[in-house]
Amino acid sequence: MKIKTILLPLAISLITPCTYAKNKAVQPANNIEYPIGLSNWRVIGTSIRNDNNTQRVILGNTIAIRAARSNMAKTNWPQGAILAKFVWKNESLATWPAATVPGKFVHAEIMVRDTKKYAATGGWGFARWKGEDLQPHGTDSRAADACFSCHQAAKETDFVFTRPAKLP
Numbered sequence: 403m404k405i406k407t408i409l410l411p412l413a414i415s416l417i418t419p420c421t422y423a424k425n426k427a428v429q430p431a432n433n434i435e436y437p438i439g440l441s442n443w444r445v446i447g448t449s450i451r452n453d454n455n456t457q458r459v460i461l462g463n464t465i466a467i468r469a470a471r472s473n474m475a476k477t478n479w480p481q482g483a484i485l486a487k488f489v490w491k492n493e494s495l496a497t498w499p500a501a502t503v504p505g506k507f508v509h510a511e512i513m514v515r516d517t518k519k520y521a522a523t524g525g526w527g528f529a530r531w532k533g534e535d536l537q538p539h540g541t542d543s544r545a546a547d548a549c550f551s552c553h554q555a556a557k558e559t560d561f562v563f564t565r566p567a568k569l570p
């Protein structure tokens with residue numbers, strides 16, 4: 403009996419796509435709430451942008467992680483997948499100048515997969531929060547349209563630039 407009591411809440415937490423913040427300090431961006439526990443999600447991949455000297459860690463909720471690990475994500479991310487990016491300016495490590503490490507935090511971004519709700523933007527909702535105080539960037543669909551415009555270049559990979567890192 404005790405095992406069932408423990409496992410049932412665990413099983414439910416694993417299939418719940420996301421819990422959203424109700425914290426007044428983090429306002430929604432583009433009508434999307436900032437996910438609770440986002441900094442504890444698992445890593446899907448990383449990227450570096452040479453054009454603006456930033457690096458990113460791309461995280462995913464349970465649905466996105468499952469898709470990334472099973473190669474489902476190459477062309478079709480499933481409903482409920484949420485991808486998140488934390489972005490920092492690049493900085494050299496003082497004790498080892500050849501190493502590039504995260505410097506100043508720039509912003510957090512998320513993409514929410516819901517093909518019905520976000521049909522006009524390729525089935526993805528887009529949101530961004532700037533700075534360590536997570537100020538919303540955009541409050542309506544115009545900001546999402548700007549994101550989607552850029553993501554057109556990744557149409558062959560379901561509008562997602564992220565390449566899941568291969569794990570041994």
